């Protein structure tokens with residue numbers, strides 16, 4: 439029976455990690471990886487995470503099942519961090535998921551179950567968006583969101599996509615820190631999107647995977663919060679992988695924002711039911727860590743402070759890169775005002791290959807770079823290698 443299967447291509451980013459490992463040159467630089475790195479090149483465990491884990495180790499007294507909805511206290515705290523008090527709490531249905539990926543998949547399954555068949559996706563986007571939505575049976579309608587040569591968000595395209603969408607279609611939006619472009623939507627643009635989504639009867643699915651990595655914990659959800667005050671219904675997929683450094687613990691949540699308590703209850707029961715038929719229940723540890731941090735003002739303050747340090751490190755690297763690269767590519771001055779871990783460079787595949795083979799600088803063929811893959815001390819050298827292309 440297995441003969442009926444075709445060999446699937448390897449994930450290109452994982453293959454890149456393998457190539458980087460094998461490279462023995464001392465000055466090699468990995469700009470491909472999708473995790474935060476500090477000035478020593480490590481992906482650190484937050485101090486507050488370590489402290490919370492210690493507490494859990496001492497106090498946890500059972501490993502009995504938690505349930506398909508996950509940890510309700512975690513969900514309460516996480517929702518407060520994301521949604522603040524924009525929506526009445528009992529109108530929000532939350533279900534803990536294995537990471538942001540699990541949240542996106544449950545959201546797509548729910549959309550399909552509701553009879554939604556199409557989701558609008560601006561390109562480029564996180565490469566897993568389309569496959570996850572397709573796997574749930576949704577049809578993908580795409581539009582160009584970002585122009586790489588000019589480094590600009592193509593807002594007119596966003597507007598015409600929303601105007602062309604039919605009532606009941608879903609729309610994927612990045613809350614902030616757009617992956618892979620770093621492209622920013624301004625406040626007036628969020629307001630226009632919110633008005634259009636409401637007017638056209640669309641269902642927004644907002645992907646929030648980098649809260650705190652862009653302009654700050656509150657600012658990174660300000661567009662999303664505005665949207666939630668305008669639209670009657672929305673889905674919000676939250677990943678704790680980056681914001682809490684919990685990547686491998688698979689921690690996240692899907693929130694359905696609804697117009698009533700009874701609607702929230704129905705949405706919650708459907709999300710829980712969908713979880714039950716797929717992975718049954720989410721893993722506990724990461725959510726228990728996030729709950730412990732957010733429930734303790736002292737730990738929460740320390741976590742936010744460490745996160746802010748990471749954000750500031752990335753914006754410093756952004757400014758230095760933008761200053762150095764703008765002499766060769768004027769549009770790359772925009773790197774300093776873009777947000778989050780990623781930007782897309784206007785490089786050909788051949789240039790990406792030359793950087794790899796001649797200089798040991800690794801990035802995927804798309805030209806996406808992870809800003810956090812750079813140490814401050816490496817920036818000048820990397821700029822010199824880029825501008826010598």
Ligand code: PMP
Pocket residue numbers: 472536537538539540564617645646647677678679685689690
């Ligand atoms: N959305 C975006 C935009 C992402 O970049 C990622 C992770 N790279 C995710 C969702 C999923 O994150 P997780 O690891 O929590 O599944």
